[in-house]
Amino acid sequence: MADKREAVQWVAVHILRHEPSLRRWLRRTGVQASDIDDIVQQTYCKLSELDSVAHIIDARAYFFATARSFLLQRLRRDRVVHIQAASDQIDNQAVDQAPSPERMVGARSELNKVFEVIAALPKRYREVIELRRIEGLSQKETAKRLGLTEKSVENSLARGLKAILQSFENADRDYPCPGEELAEKVRNVGQR
Amino acid sequence: MSASVEDTAIRWAVRIDAQDLSDHEQRALDGWLRQDSRHRGALFRARAGLALVDGLGAEPLAEPHPAVRRWVRASAAIAAGFAGLLALSLSWSLWSGQQYSTDLGEIRRVPLADGSVVLVNTDSDLEVHYGNKARQLRLDAGEAWFKVAKDRRKPFIVEADGVHVQATGTAFSVRRREQAVEIVVTEGTVRAWRDDQPGRAIAVSAGNTATISTAADRPAASVAPIGNGDPLAWRQGGVALNETTVFDAAAEFNRYNPVKIDVASPQVGSQRMTGYFQIDRPDEFSQAVADVTGASVSKDGNKYIIKM
Numbered sequence: 001m002a003d004k005r006e007a008v009q010w011v012a013v014h015i016l017r018h019e020p021s022l023r024r025w026l027r028r029t030g031v032q033a034s035d036i037d038d039i040v041q042q043t044y045c046k047l048s049e050l051d052s053v054a055h056i057i058d059a060r061a062y063f064f065a066t067a068r069s070f071l072l073q074r075l076r077r078d079r080v081v082h083i084q085a086a087s088d089q090i091d092n093q094a095v096d097q098a099p100s101p102e103r104m105v106g107a108r109s110e111l112n113k114v115f116e117v118i119a120a121l122p123k124r125y126r127e128v129i130e131l132r133r134i135e136g137l138s139q140k141e142t143a144k145r146l147g148l149t150e151k152s153v154e155n156s157l158a159r160g161l162k163a164i165l166q167s168f169e170n171a172d173r174d175y176p177c178p179g180e181e182l183a184e185k186v187r188n189v190g191q192r
Numbered sequence: 193m194s195a196s197v198e199d200t201a202i203r204w205a206v207r208i209d210a211q212d213l214s215d216h217e218q219r220a221l222d223g224w225l226r227q228d229s230r231h232r233g234a235l236f237r238a239r240a241g242l243a244l245v246d247g248l249g250a251e252p253l254a255e256p257h258p259a260v261r262r263w264v265r266a267s268a269a270i271a272a273g274f275a276g277l278l279a280l281s282l283s284w285s286l287w288s289g290q291q292y293s294t295d296l297g298e299i300r301r302v303p304l305a306d307g308s309v310v311l312v313n314t315d316s317d318l319e320v321h322y323g324n325k326a327r328q329l330r331l332d333a334g335e336a337w338f339k340v341a342k343d344r345r346k347p348f349i350v351e352a353d354g355v356h357v358q359a360t361g362t363a364f365s366v367r368r369r370e371q372a373v374e375i376v377v378t379e380g381t382v383r384a385w386r387d388d389q390p391g392r393a394i395a396v397s398a399g400n401t402a403t404i405s406t407a408a409d410r411p412a413a414s415v416a417p418i419g420n421g422d423p424l425a426w427r428q429g430g431v432a433l434n435e436t437t438v439f440d441a442a443a444e445f446n447r448y449n450p451v452k453i454d455v456a457s458p459q460v461g462s463q464r465m466t467g468y469f470q471i472d473r474p475d476e477f478s479q480a481v482a483d484v485t486g487a488s489v490s491k492d493g494n495k496y497i498i499k500m
Contacts, residue, residue: 011240012241012243016241038230041230042230045230046233048236116429134309140210154206158202161202161238164245
C-alpha cells in the first residue's frame with residue numbers, strides 16, 4: 001500500500017472535523033443511518049485515492065461535494081426519491097461552503113475538542129495516547145516506558161482511537177462553529 | 193458507523209502504525225482492502241484519526257523543512273556600534289536557527305533532531321539552533337515545554353529575555369512574562385541564571401517552579417513548589433486554576449482565544465477561583481465566574497463582559 005502520509009495528514013487536519021456536520025446534512029436529506037456510514041466510508045475512500053491535495057482550496061466544500069456525488073449515485077440506484085427534488089435540496093444546502101474567518105478560528109478550537117475526548121478516556125488508554133501526542137513515542141517506546149507488552153499498548157491505542165473517531169460520528173453533538181450555527185438556524189427557518 | 197468495518201479498520205491502522213506487519217498480516221490486509229471501497233475508506237479515516245492525535249500541535253508532515261531564517265540581530269548591532277557587535281557575537285548574534293511560531297490558540301509539537309521534543313504554547317516564537325558544542329534555543333515570545341534527550345556533551349540551553357536555563361536530560365517549561373521568566377521543572381534539575389549575573393545561577397529541581405525577574409534593578413529569583421496547581425495543564429488543552437484571581441484567570445484565557453474576557457468590575461476580578469477548564473471555553477469560565485460571584489455575563493461582539 002502506498003504511503004499516503006500527506007493525504008492522511010490533510011484529512012486529519014482539514015476533513016475529520018467536518019464529519020459531524022456532513023452526517024447531519026445526510027440525515028436531514030433523509031438518508032438512512034446505515035447508508036450514512038456507507039457514504040461516509042466511500043467518501044473517505046475517494047479522498048484516499050487523490051494523488052495530491054494541493055489543488056483543494058476549500059476542504060469542507062470538497063468533502064461535501066464528494067459525499068454528494070455518492071449520495072446522488074445511491075438515489076439513482078434506489079429510485080425511491082424523486083431525484084430532481086432531492087438534488088435541488090442537496091444543492092441548496094451545500095451552497096456557500098467557503099470558510100468564513102469565524103470558521104477558520106472555530107476550526108482551531110474544534111481540533112482542541114479532541115482533548116476533551118482524550119481527557120475522558122480511562123487512565124491506561126489516556127496514558128498511551130498522551131505519550132504519543134506529547135512526547136511522540138512509538139508503540140514500542142510506549143510499551144517500554146509504561147512497562148506494558150506491545151500488544152497491550154496496541155490495544156489501548158485502538159480503544160483510544162475508537163473513542164476519538166466516534167466523537168466525529170455523533171451528528172447531534174457538532175462542534176461549535178459560530179458561522180455554521182447561524183446558517184443552520186436560517187436553513188431551519190427556511191424549511192418551516 | 194458499522195461496528196465491524198470500523199473496528200477492523202482501527203485494528204489495522206494501529207498495526208500499520210507499529211511498523212512491524214508480518215508478510216502474513218500484509219497479505220490479509222491487502223485482501224481485506226481489495227474487498228470493498230468502504231474498507232479502504234474506513235482504514236484511511238482511522239489512519240487520519242491517529243494522525244490527528246499526533247498532529248494536535250505537531251508539524252505538518254508535508255512540510256519538508258521549517259523556514260530557516262537568518263538571525264538579524266547582528267546587523268542591528270553593526271548599526272548600533274562595533275562594541276555592541278563584539279559583545280553580541282560572543283553569545284547569540286551570529287547563529288541562524290530554525291524558527292517555530294504559533295498563532296493564538298495554537299499548540300505545536302516540534303520533534304527535534306536529537307529526540308528531544310518541544311511543545312510550543314499559544315502565540316509564541318521559538319528559535320532552535322543545534323551546534324557542535326551546545327543545543328541552543330531562544331524563546332522570543334510566549335511559552336514552551338521541553339522534554340530533553342540526554343546528552344552530557346551538549347548542554348541544552350534555553351534563553352528567554354536574558355535568562356538562561358540549562359539542562360542535560362530533563363523536562364521543563366519556560367514562559368516569558370512581563371519583567372520575569374517563569375520556569376517549571378517536571379523531571380530532573382535545571383540550572384538558571386541571568387545574562388548579567390552568570391555567577392549567580394540557581395538550581396531548580398523537579399516539582400518546583402522558579403521565577404526570575406528580568407528587571408535591571410530587581411535581580412531577584414524565587415523558587416517554590418508547584419503545589420496543587422498545574423501550570424502545564426495547557427499541554428492537555430486545559431487551564432488549572434488554584435485560588436487564582438479572576439483577573440489572572442481571564443488573562444490566561446485571553447492568551448488562547450480570539451474572544452476575550454473583560455472583567456469590568458474589580459470586586460469580581462479580585463475574587464479567587466479553583467477548578468479545571470478547557471482552554472478554548474472562555475464562555476464556560478465566564479459563566480462559572482458569574483455563578484460563583486453573582487456577577488452577570490454579557491457578550492458584546494468578540495468579548496465576554498463580566499460585571500456586577
